[in-house]
Amino acid sequence: VIINTASTSAYVTSRAPGALAHCAAKGGVLAMTRAFASDGAASGIRAISISPGPIKTPGAIKAFFHIPGAEEATISQLLVNRVGTSEDVAALAVFLASDEAGFITGTDIVIDGGMTAL
Numbered sequence: 001v002i003i004n005t006a007s008t009s010a011y012v013t014s015r016a017p018g019a020l021a022h023c024a025a026k027g028g029v030l031a032m033t034r035a036f037a038s039d040g041a042a043s044g045i046r047a048i049s050i051s052p053g054p055i056k057t058p059g060a061i062k063a064f065f066h067i068p069g070a071e072e073a074t075i076s077q078l079l080v081n082r083v084g085t086s087e088d089v090a091a092l093a094v095f096l097a098s099d100e101a102g103f104i105t106g107t108d109i110v111i112d113g114g115m116t117a118l
Contacts, residue, residue, distance in 0.1 A: 002047040037106030046105035053112025080116025
């Protein structure tokens, strides 16, 4: 199983510096995942990408969540009343790598607390 990390930035953008390059790169990850799935299918290789939304990682804390009110502002844009954690993403990856997800390939799974649903 190939699990690629994309981002909700493949679906929505922002006005943050560097958003253009980030969005383009993550959109490319989605296309690459589909190509991996197609190329690997005959050999039993599955390929899936995961697109996290706001996840509270050390890098995100340093870049954004250290700003007073930033976490609350982010939560206000989610359907789930919290930002995501690394453990949330890891649990999804473990499931996708398992035999229980054996019928999932060539797609992207968004894990964003409902951000892109709004």
